[in-house]
Amino acid sequence: MDDRELLQLMQKNPENGIRLAMRQYTGLCYYIVQQKLSGQPKEEVEECVSDVFLAFYHQYQKIDLEKGSIRCFLAVLARRKAIDRLRKLTGKETVPLEEGWTGENPVQKQEERQRILDAVNALEEPDNKILILKYYFGYPTKMIAAAFGLKENTVDQKARRGLEKVRKLLEGGA
Amino acid sequence: MKKDFEEMLDTWTEEELKDFLPEQLPELDEMTRKRIEKRTLEKVKQEKKKFSKKQIIAAVICIAAALGIAGRGPILAAFEKLFHYLPGVGVYVDEEGTQMYSAEMIQDSFTENGVTVSLKNVYAKGIAIHMELVMEGENLTEGILEGQDDFDYLKEKYQVTMEYDGKAYALSSGSRQIRKENDENVNRYSRQISRVEYNTAQLYTVRIEGFETPLIFRLVPNEGTADPETLGPSQTKSGITLTASAEITEEGIAVELFQVYQTEGIQNKEPDQMRQELLYGLDYGADATSEDWIEIYNSQNYVENKDGIPLKMVPGSQENMWNGTRFVVKGTKADFPITIHRGPVTVETSETQNITLDLPETGETKTMPEQLEFTYGTVEILEISVSDVFQQKVGTGENAVEVPRRDVEISYRVVPKEGVFQMYAVAAKAPRGLANRVTSDWDYKENIFTFGTDVAEDQKTLEVTFSDPFLWAVEDFTLVIDAPVQAE
Structure with a gap:
């Protein structure tokens, strides 16, 4: 359906x-x-x-x-x-x-969301998707690994590195 | 950073999230999913203020039709069958002898500011302690804002904490029920509360916001009984024991009745008054769009006083519970002894059968000769049809591809066998298709179920599992209660 x-x-x-x-x-x-x-x-x-x-x-x-x-x-x-x-x-x-979401400063909030989105999208695929699956959707590593045909430790590694890259991007680094 | 990042994601809306949606949805164990579904539907039900009988019928048809395609896996009842707790009556323990604890109530009720608060049905089993908190007063929702949800308001206003082990824990409610006077003021609010992890050596103090008096109890081991007839007034017929109690309340006579089955594998269906009521209609051949069957139902399920006069049920007083039901009839102590008349009910077993069906050619329908014999009925596979090939999109973005698929539709009839237990429905499950289409239907007059999935272009067979039959326990009871239970 x-x-x-x-x-x-x-x-x-x-x-x-x-x-x-x-x-x-x-x-x-x-x-x-x-x-x-x-x-x-x-x-x-x-x-x-x-x-x-x-x-x-x-x-x-x-x-x-x-x-x-x-x-x-x-x-x-x-x-x-x-x-x-x-x-x-x-x-x-x-x-x-x-x-909090519908209150004041909606423009500022939208800009903030866009900034995070840009940082995540700056990662290569599937690293960006792995990051969101893990930290938004709460998927266990095993499930993500199966979805992308990767080893579990590779998924963890990509998530860790992806998180670090996002941090740098949000702080204004490369 | 991990925590910060998660908090950043908290602000995301659908707009930001839409490109990251997982293609594959995670599965959840069936027991947990059913528990959540049940709780949600209870909440929905509570919110529907006036649910017409015709609407009830329509909903039941859909529920049962959905069962045709659902496949429910290990059922909650199978877990629960280790023992039965019969609130207000006692504890029945089966041969597994699972340890349970009942409560020694030190302070089980109080009245403050015109509101009577009581703690009922406290017991512990497995990893959780369970209780029912009931509040009764003239207008419990006094002060509610216009348009505000009753449950939200009550939950906020009367928050519950429980103290033990030197700590206070906020308790959340599972099933909640309210009763209204004149469809306006809430005058009764009950909550089922569970707390995982407990220490049986402690005193438990339950506090409700806005009240000074606490409710206090301790847990004591309860060995129960293997003989349900010792629980109170009871009657056993065909291996089914009906046991009941009655108590005088301000509203009238509160009756609680429970059924325990000595036949192996038989257990009560999850409380589902709607399904039971509809099946009365089916059983007596009434048109489901008419309300005639309700009269039949009422003619078999009623309470009469010592003079043989039926006592009217207090509207909205009926509550379903595990293993039984509770309701209030208008009456007093002078009406005793009362007689409870009880008709057939729905029960279930956990029987499962698998079958491999040969698929017909694309675009064709095949009449099937297969039958599956269950203990209490027969499943007759009637037809299986396969549609023309269609293209199903799989994946998103650059990875999206189209794959050829075919819809499969299977119909089956459930034919009950003679006896006390008669099967009238069974869940059917086939592997989920890529198109994720959910089709189902139930011709209730013929008791024919139809369900569907989709398969690959070259697939030749389909594995189907039929499980957890629903049975009609066609026994009736007449149980006399000589005197009401004295309130402690």
């Missing part, structure tokens, strides 16, 4: 739609949340993933398939929910994340 069909199903029968969405994307969201909530109990991770899909249930109509995809929408949603939960768990509920 493609994204359009799934969104249509969400409209017609949200519960069936969310079941199918969860069947496809729970793993994706779980790894993202797990990485962000590293060290927290498993039940917190599961509760958070559940909240991701509850938010999807409420917000799926916001998805614009001309610009994005369900996969992408859920990935960002999972990250946000995990950050929110982490803040609550660690007592750092100073600024709600949503507010």
